[in-house]
Amino acid sequence: MKRSRLLSLLMTLALTLSLAAPAAAYHPGSLIPQTRTYSTPFADTRGTWCDAAVQTCYETGLMDGKSATAFDPQGSLTYGQIVVIVARLHELMNGGDGKFDPPAEGEAWYQPASDYLLGLPILNETDETTDPEVLNSISQLPLTLWAMEEFEDYASRPCTRYDFIFFLAAILPEDALEPINSITSLPDVTQHSVILDFYNAGILTGSNEYGAFNGLDTLNRGQAAAMLARVVDPSQRVQFTPKPLILSQALLGKDPDAVIMTVDGFDITAGTYALLLASEISEQHIAHYFSRYDAYPEEFSAYLEDDLFTGDFDTYLKEKYGIDLSAPIDWNAPDKGGMTPAQKVLSDAREEAIRTGVLMSRQKDYPLTEDQRAELESFSYLVGYMGISQEAYETMCISAAVLTNLQESMRDFTSGELSRYLDQQNMLYGMYAVFYRDDEYGYYTDEESREQADTLRSQISSHLQDEEYISYLIWKYSQDYSGQDPDLISLDQFSDSNIAALKSLGVGRVSSVLTEEDRYVVVYRMDPSNNEEIVAQAAAIPAEEQMAAWCTAASVTAESTDSVDVAAAAQMLDALGYL
DSSP states (O other): OOOOOOOOOOOBOOOSOOSSOOSSOOOTTOSSOOOSOOOSOOTTTTTSTTHHHHHHHHHTTSOOBSSSSOOOTTSBOBHHHHHHHHHHHHHHHTTOOSOOOOOOTTSOTTHHHHHHHHTSGGGGOTTTOOOHHHHHHHHHOGGGGGGSTTHHHHTTSBOBHHHHHHHHHHHOOGGGGOOOOOOOOBTTBOTTOTHHHHHHTTSOOOSSTTOOOOTTSBOBHHHHHHHHHHHHOGGGOOOOOOOOOOHHHHHHSSOTTSEEEEETTEEEEHHHHHHHHHHHHHHHHHHHHHHHHHHOHHHHHHHHHOTTOOSOHHHHIIIIIOOOOOSOOOTTOOOTTSOOHHHHHHHHHHHHHHHHHHHHTTTTTSOOOHHHHHHHHHTGGGTTGGGOOHHHHHHHHHHHHHHHHHHHHTOOOOHHHHHHHHHHTTEEEEEEEEEETTOTTSSOOHHHHHHHHHHHHHHHHTTTTOHHHHHHHHHHHOSOGGGSSOEEEEGGGSOHHHHHHHHTOOTTOBOOOEEOSSEEEEEEEOOGGGOHHHHHHHHHHHHHHHHHHHHHHOOEEEOOOTTOOHHHHHHHHHHTTOO
16 A cells, blocks of 8 residues: 655634533533534534544644534544544643644754653553563554654555554553443454453443454544543443444354354354354455455556556545445356355365364374463463354364365475475576676666676586575576575476476586576576475475365265355454454
């Protein structure tokens, strides 16, 4: 995404007359004093859900309107504006007047507030304290954003709900978050998150019956006013108990322990299947999003080259070409092959359920190590996150560990076998140099590039056993530095004749100068068995072959899932912030 440039802050006092009465009087139990009277309500918040909160924020000086008559509750708040508001709140709660000196010449408008916050003790305690609560608070805060030089670009970007709460957590004393609720889990918040403190204090209530936080959504001015008002006026805090989210109930209408499928004697429950279904819906959602870049390649290139445009690609398409991509996935629209996204989701979820069952039925053959069991315990706090059941969490973690152990058992192969595995994937291990033909920038002619390629090949041929020196030579001669370190090289980038030549190239040998349409390439092939990471990756190939054989031969008894409403499930996941 492109970064926005710094915008001017447009805030003026709302002082014009209105026929309506104020929403509510200033509450004497507020944590900060009243500094002015809300005598003229904003027309766009009068009688709305955030009316009282806007009055509180206005009367305490925390927020102004966007004009004399409008508050703009749906408008976003930038990081620069949040810096000022949070600094103002801290100053008011500690006896100040919430006002800062004007910025010095050449300084950003938010700089005095930023300097105030950066001077707070919590930001200077990292070297002196070992208190885990203090360190945890510091680690979760986005305060480093405005300490960086790049904050000038960041300041005009809309703030997220997550970041606003973390900003507030940085400056509020512990007694400002006295709990009035007993909420232990939320759909999209882990058990130990600071977000829960704000829910239990009655400052946050979520966006639906499950209390979903949707932290990555852009914070709007009405939401910010409600949060701030509840912070400073405890009488506005909300006592509530969110409905527990059970993912299998929400997506399938089934209890999490209901059996959906039995694979080689292992039961795949509705809790596990719902998690697999959610994952496949998410995959389709991501594929749909990124398909726009393939569908509009020329427009995307124009977007990347347009330095004056500051929005995202979707906005660019709409404004420049009249192409609107805001429509959601049509889950029942067949693709060129005749398969709908919904059908693909159900097919893939079934395949993943069978794979999971196959792995779980072989736990005794590939048992978990002590470290894997400890890791399983360490992430147990994720139980309940997005409505994940205990059984589903354990099944997914254990099956992943069994697959890892299967792959580990496949690592005992020779260098020749490893090379053959890589050949099957059209991969080769080694280093390479690139010399562009008729360089578009005019640095090298075709003849000059070929001459350099020949020189390098000659140099490498004289030092075939000195891999460190070959790396240096590639760095010295190549016009592309990406190939100087040993790594897997994709053969898909070469012509068929060059692929054949490279596959027949011996380990420890250098290729001839390979001619491609736009470049010359010299490749030095190396032994992949010396690289543990490559060995681990290659072990996945025979492991997947074994998995495919097991899945084909698996004994599967399954309840039909064709009636699952994928579109409705996707809508539910979107509302929960999962997509």
